[in-house]
Amino acid sequence: MFFLSHIWLIPLLPAFGATIMFFFGRRLQKATVSAVCVGMIVLAFLMACGAVWQYSAWSSMPEHYHQPYQTILYTWLGTDTGQMNYATYGGSTAAFQADAGFLLDPLSSIWLLFVTGVGMLIHIYSTGYMAHEGGYYRFFGYLNLFMFSMLTLILANNYVMLFVGWEGVGLCSYLLIGFYFHRKSASDAAAKAFIVNRIGDAGFLLGMFFVAWYFGSLRFTDVTHIAHSGRFAIGDPIITAATLLLFVGACGKSAQLPLYVWLPDAMEGPTPVSALIHAATMVTAGVYMVARSNALFVLAPKSMLVVAIVGGLTAIFAASIGLVQNDIKRVLAYSTVSQLGYMFLALGVGAFAAGVFHVFTHAFFKALLFLGAGSVIHSMSGEQDMRNMGDLGHRIPTTHATMFIATLAIAGIFPFAGFFSKDAILWETWSREGGAYRFLWYIGYATALMTAFYMFRLMYLTFHGRPRMSHEVEHHIHESPISMTAPLVTLALCAIVAGWLGWPNSLGGSDRFTKFLEPVFASEAQVLEYEGHAGQLAAGEKEEEHNTSTEWLLMGLSLAAAGVGWGMAWRSYRHADKDYAEPIAVAAPPVYNVLLHKYYVDEGYDYVFTGRRKLGDVRLGVLGLGEASAWIDSHVIDAAVNDVGWITRLTATISSWWDKWIIDGIGVNGPAILARMLSYPARLFEWGLVQWYALVMTAGLVGFLLYYVYH
Amino acid sequence: MESMLHITTLHYLVLGAALFLLGVIGVLTRRNVVIVLMSIELILNAVNLNLVAFSRMWGGLHGQVFAIFIITDAAAEAAVGLGILIAFFRNKETVNIDEVNLLKW
Numbered sequence: 001m002f003f004l005s006h007i008w009l010i011p012l013l014p015a016f017g018a019t020i021m022f023f024f025g026r027r028l029q030k031a032t033v034s035a036v037c038v039g040m041i042v043l044a045f046l047m048a049c050g051a052v053w054q055y056s057a058w059s060s061m062p063e064h065y066h067q068p069y070q071t072i073l074y075t076w077l078g079t080d081t082g083q084m085n086y087a088t089y090g091g092s093t094a095a096f097q098a099d100a101g102f103l104l105d106p107l108s109s110i111w112l113l114f115v116t117g118v119g120m121l122i123h124i125y126s127t128g129y130m131a132h133e134g135g136y137y138r139f140f141g142y143l144n145l146f147m148f149s150m151l152t153l154i155l156a157n158n159y160v161m162l163f164v165g166w167e168g169v170g171l172c173s174y175l176l177i178g179f180y181f182h183r184k185s186a187s188d189a190a191a192k193a194f195i196v197n198r199i200g201d202a203g204f205l206l207g208m209f210f211v212a213w214y215f216g217s218l219r220f221t222d223v224t225h226i227a228h229s230g231r232f233a234i235g236d237p238i239i240t241a242a243t244l245l246l247f248v249g250a251c252g253k254s255a256q257l258p259l260y261v262w263l264p265d266a267m268e269g270p271t272p273v274s275a276l277i278h279a280a281t282m283v284t285a286g287v288y289m290v291a292r293s294n295a296l297f298v299l300a301p302k303s304m305l306v307v308a309i310v311g312g313l314t315a316i317f318a319a320s321i322g323l324v325q326n327d328i329k330r331v332l333a334y335s336t337v338s339q340l341g342y343m344f345l346a347l348g349v350g351a352f353a354a355g356v357f358h359v360f361t362h363a364f365f366k367a368l369l370f371l372g373a374g375s376v377i378h379s380m381s382g383e384q385d386m387r388n389m390g391d392l393g394h395r396i397p398t399t400h401a402t403m404f405i406a407t408l409a410i411a412g413i414f415p416f417a418g419f420f421s422k423d424a425i426l427w428e429t430w431s432r433e434g435g436a437y438r439f440l441w442y443i444g445y446a447t448a449l450m451t452a453f454y455m456f457r458l459m460y461l462t463f464h465g466r467p468r469m470s471h472e473v474e475h476h477i478h479e480s481p482i483s484m485t486a487p488l489v490t491l492a493l494c495a496i497v498a499g500w501l502g503w504p505n506s507l508g509g510s511d512r513f514t515k516f517l518e519p520v521f522a523s524e525a526q527v528l529e530y531e532g533h534a535g536q537l538a539a540g541e542k543e544e545e546h547n548t549s550t551e552w553l554l555m556g557l558s559l560a561a562a563g564v565g566w567g568m569a570w571r572s573y574r575h576a577d578k579d580y581a582e583p584i585a586v587a588a589p590p591v592y593n594v595l596l597h598k599y600y601v602d603e604g605y606d607y608v609f610t611g612r613r614k615l616g617d618v619r620l621g622v623l624g625l626g627e628a629s630a631w632i633d634s635h636v637i638d639a640a641v642n643d644v645g646w647i648t649r650l651t652a653t654i655s656s657w658w659d660k661w662i663i664d665g666i667g668v669n670g671p672a673i674l675a676r677m678l679s680y681p682a683r684l685f686e687w688g689l690v691q692w693y694a695l696v697m698t699a700g701l702v703g704f705l706l707y708y709v710y711h
Numbered sequence: 712m713e714s715m716l717h718i719t720t721l722h723y724l725v726l727g728a729a730l731f732l733l734g735v736i737g738v739l740t741r742r743n744v745v746i747v748l749m750s751i752e753l754i755l756n757a758v759n760l761n762l763v764a765f766s767r768m769w770g771g772l773h774g775q776v777f778a779i780f781i782i783t784d785a786a787a788e789a790a791v792g793l794g795i796l797i798a799f800f801r802n803k804e805t806v807n808i809d810e811v812n813l814l815k816w
Contacts, residue, residue, distance in 0.1 A: 688812030691747075695739050 003050030004058060007102045008073060010051065010112070011151035013044045014144040021141030030136050034127045037140035041123045041147060045116035052109045059105075059519070066519035068105035068221060070157050076100040077160060086213075089238065094216030103157035103220060107520045110356060111154040111288055114363045117494075118280045119147050121487035125371050126272040128483035129378060139179060139270065146172035150281055154288065159208045159218040162289065166204070166253065169282045170197045176277060177269040189265035196262040200252015204289075207245030211296070214238050220292060227295035228523055234299055243296050243303035246289065247310075254286025256344060257314045260337045261602060267329040271374030274329060279336045280367040284359045287343045294352050294521060305436060308348025308429075312440040315341030317599070319450040323457070324584055324595045327384050328373045331458050335410065336366055338447060342425055345444060349437060351428030352521045353514040358425055360513070361417035361498045365409035368491035372403035375480045375488065376462055381473050386461040388470075390576060393463035395477045398485045400463045402492040407459050409495040411452040411562045414555075417499030422448060423555050424502060430554060431547070448558050452565025457573055465576035506551045723764030730757035744799075744806045748792050755785045 017040035025033060055069055078084050078097030085093045104112070123143060130139050149168025156162040170193075178190030208218065215223050226232075232239060250256070255263035266278045277283070290297060290307065297304055315338045322334035339362050346355030377384055379396050393400045409416035412423065426448070429441045467474055479485065503509025572583045585592040594600070606612040611623030619627050730753055737750025759778040766774025800806055 689809065690811060691739055691808060698735060698739065 001054050001058065003047055004054040004069060004104070005071060006047075007051050007069075007071060007104055007155060008100075010044050010047050010116070011148050011155060013040045013047070014147035014151070016040060017144035018141050018148060021137050021144065025137030025141055028137060030131070033137045033140050037144050038120070038123045038127065040144060041116065041120045044147065044151070045120045048112045048116040051104060052113060055104050055109060068103055068519075070101060070103050070221060072099040072101035072157070074100050088212075088216040089214045092216065094212075096212070098158050098160035098218060100161065101157035101219075102155040104155065105520055106517045107288070107291060107356065108154050110360055110517075111284075112151070114360055115147075115150055115154060115281045118363050118367050118491070119150075119276060121490055122272050122276040122280075122367065122371065125275075125374070125484050125487040126270075128481045129272055129374055130270065131481075133270070135179070139176075142172055142175045142179070143273075143276070146176070146277060146282070150285070153285055157220060159211060159220075162292070163201075163204065163208065166249075166285060166289075167201065169277070169285060170194065170201070170253070173197075173266070173277050173282055176273040177266045179269055179273065183268070186268040189262075189268040193262035193266050196259050197252045200249045200259055200286075203245045203247075203252070204249025207242050207247075207249060210238060210242035210245060214242065223293075224295040227299060232299055235301060236299055239296055240300040240302050243293065243300045244306060246293055246296075247303060247307055250286030250290050250344070251310065252286070253289075254283050254340045254344070255314075255337045256286070256310050256341065257317060258601075260314060260318065261605060263337055264330055264333040264598070267327070267333050271329065271370060271377060274333070275367045275370030275374065278333065279370050280363040283336065283340060284343070284363070287340070287347065287355060287359050290344070290347050291352050291356055291520075294347075295523075297347070298350065304348050304350060306348070307344050308440055309436065311341045311344025311346070311348050312443040313341070314338070315345060315447040316443045316450070317341075319447045319454065321595055321598050322454040323450055324582060324592055325454075326387050328376065328386050328389075328458060328462065329370070329384055331386075331454055332366070332369050332373055335369075335451065335454065338451065339366065339410070342422065342444065342447070345429060345440060346425040349425075349429050349432045349440070351425060353517045354421065354424035354428050356517060357502045357513050358421035360501075361409070361421040361495075364491055364494040364498050365406040365417055368402060368406040368488060368495055369410065371484070371488055371491065372399050372406065375399040375484055376403075378480050378484070379477050380469065381476050383469065383473060386458065388468050388473075389462045390465040390469070391463070391467040392477065396479045398479060398488060402485075402488040403463075404459060405492040406495050407455045409499070411455050411566065412448055412558055413562055413566075414559060415496075415499065417495050417497070419559075420499035420502045420504065423558055424504065426558060427504075427551055427554055430550075445558065445561060449561040449565045452562040453569050456566045456569035460569055460573035461576055464574050465580070466578070468576075468578050504551070506548045507555075720764050720768045723760055723767075727757045727760040727764065730754075730760065742807050742809050744796050744808050744811075747808060748789060748796070751792075752785060752789065755781055 014037075017037045020036055021028075021033065028036075058064065058069060059066055076098050078095055084096040086096055088094045123140075126139065126143065130136055133139070146169060149165045149172055151165070153162055153165025153169060156165060174190045174194040177193050178187045180186045181190075211223060212218050215226050217223060217226070248259075252259045263278060263283065267274055269278070297307070318334045318337035318341060322331050322338065325331045325334060339358070343355045343358050343362070346352070346358060375396065376389070376392060376399060379392070379399070380389065383389065405416065409418040412419045426441060426444050429437055429444055469477075500509075502511055502513035504511055568583070573580065582592060584595065597603070603613065605621075607615050607620060609621040611619045611621030611625070611627075618624070734750045734753030734755075734757060737753060738747055741747055741750065759781055762774040762778045762781070764774075766772065766778075796806060799811065803810060
């Protein structure tokens with residue numbers, strides 16, 4: 001059980017690579033940098049495979065059947081001394097404690113495998129893509145640091161450590177979006193991503209505090225255990241609040257309404273980064289966290305409904321924006337937001353396994369799409385605008401073929417990966433009773449149509465039609481090196497077969513994916529069933545005969561939607577020349593404008609939240625708050641200060657007047673003046689003639705004599 | 712008549728008083744400081760005369776010793792007075808006592 005007991009090595013390997021890059025990267029050759037960084041990820045991937053393999057053996061032993069494997073290295077936060085005790089809900093005390101602990105169960109296994117797997121392929125791809133870029137070692141150092149953070153997030157056994165990984169991937173996302181930091185737009189986008197994520201993180205933290213207060217522990221196993229114990233009723237308001245707050249965190253990280261705005265801008269980063277962080281792995285962290293907290297979420301049906309609605313709305317909202325975008329990476333970015341919406345829709349309807357399944361398949365085909373787009377951009381000398389592409393299909397055939405497979409997968413064409421996961425989600429949504437869920441199904445269905453349209457639009461504009469680039473660019477078009485095409489081909493294979501793991505029962509498969517996840521989600525399915533809804537797992541067995549035909553019908557419908565989308569794109573764009581027309585722009589120009597401007601959400605946020613735009617004469621948002629604070633500072637605080645100063649000065653004036661005229665004037669000078677006045681008559685007696693004095697003396701003497709003689 | 716020719720103590724006292732009066736009038740009226748000093752000498756000698764007359768009347772020598780002391784003292788006083796006078800004259804170029812009126816407020 002070496003791999004399982006040394007599971008903590010998996011995140012530490014890329015951390016080691018990042019450390020080397022940090023200290024010595026500048027002095028290393030590009031080849032050495034690649035060898036170290038890619039090597040670390042390859043090792044991590046191999047270790048991950050070993051760990052999952054050993055876990056499946058371990059968890060099938062009867063003494064810990066279907067148990068999660070947990071290894072705790074040491075207590076990272078908290079002490080045994082009781083200094084960090086706190087009162088929990090209900091009055092008992094709990095010791096605040098967070099372990100440096102690692103948890104491996106089917107859920108983290110899946111993330112572990114595709115994060116290291118896709119991460120490895122993208123690292124290899126990056127050696128080709130970044131070959132001519134500056135800051136090579138910096139790029140790979142950040143990538144390795146990202147892998148470390150992501151693996152910490154996945155393998156954490158408690159919320160605090162998950163949060164550390166969560167913040168770590170946020171930091172790496174920031175660093176990599178702003179990789180071309182000399183470009184203003186890139187550094188702005190990086191700051192935007194960081195700040196928007198902070199909003200979500202605040203929610204996550206608050207949710208965490210609620211959990212700690214209510215459950216007295218932050219360890220996943222403890223929380224799940226207590227949630228299962230029946231101590232808390234379904235619909236418990238505190239749990240509802242906690243889950244909603246956690247979901248706010250997920251909205252930030254996984255780019256859901258209304259916090260999705262950072263993700264499209266994150267495309268300023270290098271394309272491998274977009275593929276790894278902003279499509280395949282990091283943005284699914286929110287899904288992971290919600291899935292990890294599934295025991296809490298099932299106790300809060302209202303939160304579940306919110307998750308489902310937000311997910312559904314995000315899906316169609318982002319997909320509709322993607323319909324008209326011209327930047328190849330932006331189309332994919334909105335597509336990612338939309339697909340993440342699908343995943344949350346699945347979680348919200350209680351189909352945790354389906355949501356995770358979609359994360360899994362999406363990781364492959366979306367990473368492939370981004371890497372393909374990177375390859376296109378690479379061959380187009382950096383051009384990203386699809387209006388200046390066209391007819392690339394036969395010039396870069398490998399890229400074309402692999403991207404076509406990914407497009408089929410994301411559009412949900414049978415039997416590619418996306419078909420199975422997307423249909424699982426739509427089917428589960430349909431299976432839930434209630435008008436809201438039926439409405440969400442319609443939304444999901446419409447989104448599927450849009451997805452097919454914008455993906456095939458991307459394909460036709462890029463690879464078909466007439467060449468619309470300049471001659472110079474056209475002259476330089478070349479297929480990417482093997483280091484880039486090899487990951488493309490590998491991912492294309494995965495995009496075909498990954499979905500087969502979840503081949504549904506209704507099509508004669510066994511849905512091994514859902515079965516694999518059963519230890520994590522099975523008890524939640526029971527809770528859902530208890531609530532009176534058809535839970536995803538229970539439904540299949542109970543009403544199988546009745547439902548199979550419906551399921552087939554829905555599959556047919558969604559295939560039809562994909563076909564219609566494909567057909568519409570084919571009709572509009574296959575001959576696209578320099579002045580091709582956008583069908584939406586022709587049919588409804590106002591709608592086109594709104595979509596092209598992304599529903600003016602960024603502008604709206606600038607009006608309301610950032611305050612970069614003024615609403616009439618009023619500035620709202622953060623800058624508005626700043627202005628208001630400045631106004632209060634200068635008009636209230638400073639005014640008060642000035643008033644106090646004025647009063648002090650007045651007092652000083654009065655006391656100096658008093659001192660000058662009363663104390664000095666009457667008290668001190670007064671007696672002096674009096675003495676002086678009295679001296680005027682006195683001095684008249686003195687006139688300085690000695691003989692007069694003598695005369696007076698004599699007269700006095702004579703006077704006395706006479707007095708004594710005659711008295 | 713014999714008694715009329717006999718010079719009694721009273722005669723001395725009258726002469727002394729006359730001299731004293733002359734001195735006082737001189738001190739009070741004359742403007743020249745030298746004459747004032749001289750008048751003071753007259754006053755002192757009038758006193759001496761009284762002392763000697765009373766000494767003769769009582770037949771003792773105390774009064775005469777006193778007179779000798781006063782003569783000595785007068786000599787010293789004249790020396791000091793004339794010294795001040797010379798210093799004054801050097802400053803003011805006058806010996807007129809009217810013009811010595813600085814001793815006031």
